[in-house]
Amino acid sequence: MTSTTPADLDGFDAETRVDDEAGLTCPECGAEALYEDERRGEVVCAACGLVDSENAIDPGPEWRAFDADQRNERSRAGPGRTVMRHDRGLGTKIGHQENASLQDRARLSRMRRYQQRATYQPGADRGLAYALTEIKRIGNALDLPDETTETAVQIYRQAREAEFVHGRKIETVAATSVLVAARMQGTPRRLDEIAEASEPGRDQVGATFRKLHRDLELAVPLTAPQDLVAAIASQLDVPGEVERAALDLLDRADGKSLSGKSPASLAAAAIYRAAKQTGHHRNQEMVGEAADVSAVTVRNRLEDLPAEIAA
DNA sequence: ATGGTTTTTACTGCGTC
DNA sequence: GACGCGGTAAAAACCAT
Numbered sequence: 001m002t003s004t005t006p007a008d009l010d011g012f013d014a015e016t017r018v019d020d021e022a023g024l025t026c027p028e029c030g031a032e033a034l035y036e037d038e039r040r041g042e043v044v045c046a047a048c049g050l051v052d053s054e055n056a057i058d059p060g061p062e063w064r065a066f067d068a069d070q071r072n073e074r075s076r077a078g079p080g081r082t083v084m085r086h087d088r089g090l091g092t093k094i095g096h097q098e099n100a101s102l103q104d105r106a107r108l109s110r111m112r113r114y115q116q117r118a119t120y121q122p123g124a125d126r127g128l129a130y131a132l133t134e135i136k137r138i139g140n141a142l143d144l145p146d147e148t149t150e151t152a153v154q155i156y157r158q159a160r161e162a163e164f165v166h167g168r169k170i171e172t173v174a175a176t177s178v179l180v181a182a183r184m185q186g187t188p189r190r191l192d193e194i195a196e197a198s199e200p201g202r203d204q205v206g207a208t209f210r211k212l213h214r215d216l217e218l219a220v221p222l223t224a225p226q227d228l229v230a231a232i233a234s235q236l237d238v239p240g241e242v243e244r245a246a247l248d249l250l251d252r253a254d255g256k257s258l259s260g261k262s263p264a265s266l267a268a269a270a271i272y273r274a275a276k277q278t279g280h281h282r283n284q285e286m287v288g289e290a291a292d293v294s295a296v297t298v299r300n301r302l303e304d305l306p307a308e309i310a311a
Numbered sequence: 312a313t314g315g316t317t318t319t320t321a322c323t324g325c326g327t328c
Numbered sequence: 329g330a331c332g333c334g335g336t337a338a339a340a341a342c343c344a345t
Binding site for chain 3: 262283284295296
């Protein structure tokens, strides 16, 4: 593995956007891939991910994606889009020595880079490329849209600039960044899912999440039950009608004593009721399984929802 | 660590097919 | 009898403090 390109994020249009805006030579890796992110006032290298400035990320609007097509739908309304699209620094190119071992090559190149950087790039650190790879990997494993992965990268950068990575495993911070980004983008993934897709354990990611959340004062929205409906519905193979009815139930339930209850359980209950009332019955056990909660919990959450779907 | 809350597990009874 | 469903009690897990 000596290089990865932004294209393998999702195989989508990434490839074509690597080099626009590029031109300046990166002091770090020599590639002519520096570009300016005018909005955030940083200079980023598309080849090695180097960032020359410290800058807080914009947590962006709290978009939500309501259906199964969310993955393919890349046009979202509102500001913040440019932030997303400007993050093209995902590509990494590490080392070119053919006959050293993988590890040696990686190490050598990192060291070389670090040394250069130390003289005039105090803000960067050698783990970044690895972190980016890791974030992409997790993003792929969890089927997250590009926007989410890119947000994760920004969060990682922010964490790094706050020296949050010091003393922590890169893998852990990377996984945590994905967790946060997924929530912010309305494509939430459970802690278990993140942990499963990454090397550090659940507890570690969880603890890191808390600290990151605190230290960086990130505006991480709670997982909305609505955001989970599509995924659960598709697992159950129920038509869109059910999905829509479930969303309606949840929307009308909003404001009741929903806080504290797990979003998955509420979403499950909504789908259960919606399915039943639209003539697409799925039993509580099945719905619970799809949402990863018990049937008992589905029952209990039914209490929090309106009794009838809209006519 | 603690206490309050939610979720799970396990078990029960009821109605229906 | 098997199934879906609703209820309950006790334990476990979670979260804020």
